[in-house]
Amino acid sequence: MTFDQFVPFARRELGVTHPRAESAYKNLFRTGEIADFLAPPATVQAVLSEDSFEGKVLKFVQHVPAGDSPLAERMAAKSLATESVLIPMIGRTGSATHTLCVSSQVGCAMGCTFCETAQMGLIRSLTPAEIVQQWWAATHALGHRPQNIVFMGMGEPLDNIDHVIKAIAVLIDHNGAHMPVSKITVSTVGRLDGLARLSEQLHTPGWHRLNLAVSLNAPNDEVRSQIMPINRAMPMEALKRTLMAWPVYGGGKLCLEYVLIPGVNNLPGHAAEIARFVADINTTSRNSSPRCVINLIPYNPRRNSPWPAPADAEIDAFMGELAEKGVFVKRRRTKGRDLMGACGQLGSEHIRKRRFVDVTKSP
Numbered sequence: 001m002t003f004d005q006f007v008p009f010a011r012r013e014l015g016v017t018h019p020r021a022e023s024a025y026k027n028l029f030r031t032g033e034i035a036d037f038l039a040p041p042a043t044v045q046a047v048l049s050e051d052s053f054e055g056k057v058l059k060f061v062q063h064v065p066a067g068d069s070p071l072a073e074r075m076a077a078k079s080l081a082t083e084s085v086l087i088p089m090i091g092r093t094g095s096a097t098h099t100l101c102v103s104s105q106v107g108c109a110m111g112c113t114f115c116e117t118a119q120m121g122l123i124r125s126l127t128p129a130e131i132v133q134q135w136w137a138a139t140h141a142l143g144h145r146p147q148n149i150v151f152m153g154m155g156e157p158l159d160n161i162d163h164v165i166k167a168i169a170v171l172i173d174h175n176g177a178h179m180p181v182s183k184i185t186v187s188t189v190g191r192l193d194g195l196a197r198l199s200e201q202l203h204t205p206g207w208h209r210l211n212l213a214v215s216l217n218a219p220n221d222e223v224r225s226q227i228m229p230i231n232r233a234m235p236m237e238a239l240k241r242t243l244m245a246w247p248v249y250g251g252g253k254l255c256l257e258y259v260l261i262p263g264v265n266n267l268p269g270h271a272a273e274i275a276r277f278v279a280d281i282n283t284t285s286r287n288s289s290p291r292c293v294i295n296l297i298p299y300n301p302r303r304n305s306p307w308p309a310p311a312d313a314e315i316d317a318f319m320g321e322l323a324e325k326g327v328f329v330k331r332r333r334t335k336g337r338d339l340m341g342a343c344g345q346l347g348s349e350h351i352r353k354r355r356f357v358d359v360t361k362s363p
């Protein structure tokens with residue numbers, strides 16, 4: 001709940017005075033203090049850490065109730081786990097910041113063939129509170145207040161759009177987590193119905209700078225439909241038209257993510273097809289700079305992957321081809337691959353078999 005929703009609720013349902021309700025809400029977010037009339041956020045059960053060139057990547061797990069998920073019932077699971085990743089970054093000035101990658105669902109229904117989470121299927125969507133408590137845990141249990149939040153963990157955020165919007169409303173509430181909306185990115189496979197709903201939301205005051213990232217991952221429908229089943233129902237031409245109409249403000253960019261899978265989507269001719277796709281969207285730019293940036297992500301092999309990770313030379317060669325064709329392209333540096341916390345690797349059994357560091361006990 002946002003502050004404005006919580007205060008009358010606490011007065012009405014919990015019998016708490018107005019000032020007490022106000023300070024309880026602010027303290028929960030600012031200092032992490034949990035008032036005695038509030039249900040505590042889920043504790044952090046486990047943390048895996050891995051060194052990267054910019055600091056420690058932390059992957060953490062919180063239990064959530066199984067709820068009425070039929071799949072969880074079949075698994076006889078009383079509780080499920082959300083997985084989140086804190087990724088360190090060193091800014092231009094040398095200061096250390098963290099990006100928090102949050103999950104919006106346990107599992108995912110989208111079935112992308114390169115993705116670890118897809119192997120689980122969709123178990124259930126998370127509530128707004130379960131999404132926000134990932135921020136609370138990062139900030140107050142682990143002591144790393146994130147400067148950026150990306151909805152790139154388990155799940156397809158637009159498959160759970162109402163709860164994701166409610167969670168963002170809490171995260172940007174100035175009496176709550178007070179994240180600038182421009183520091184939040186929703187990443188999607190390109191569900192067109194969800195994109196329509198999200199673009200309506202951008203007209204709400206204070207929301208227009210929310211960032212969008214779309215997983216493109218292929219140069220054409222044939223390849224995309226093989227690795228992303230959503231493309232069979234919502235092909236690239238329809239996605240392109242939606243992106244051409246997408247409102248981007250100021251110097252903001254539309255991010256197109258491209259997981260480079262060697263031998264699948266980096267073949268001769270693919271860079272040219274991507275360049276044409278991007279050029280059409282760039283024609284709708286309101287100034288001379290391109291609207292789209294391609295974020296090239298080296299494939300992180302899932303369990304039993306039929307494909308290897310690309311070699312550096314393959315990534316450099318594909319980046320060079322794209323740049324030569326006028327595409328604004330950046331490479332995402334891989335972090336957290338060994339602990340299966342890198343892009344497309346959340347929800348693995350592997351993590352559960354590793355030795356966890358229990359943060360609730362001293363070492």
Ligand code: SF4
Pocket residue numbers: 108109110111112115116117118153154155156189344
């Ligand atoms: S890549 Fe994203 S949308 Fe696709 S299956 Fe994995 S979590 Fe779901």
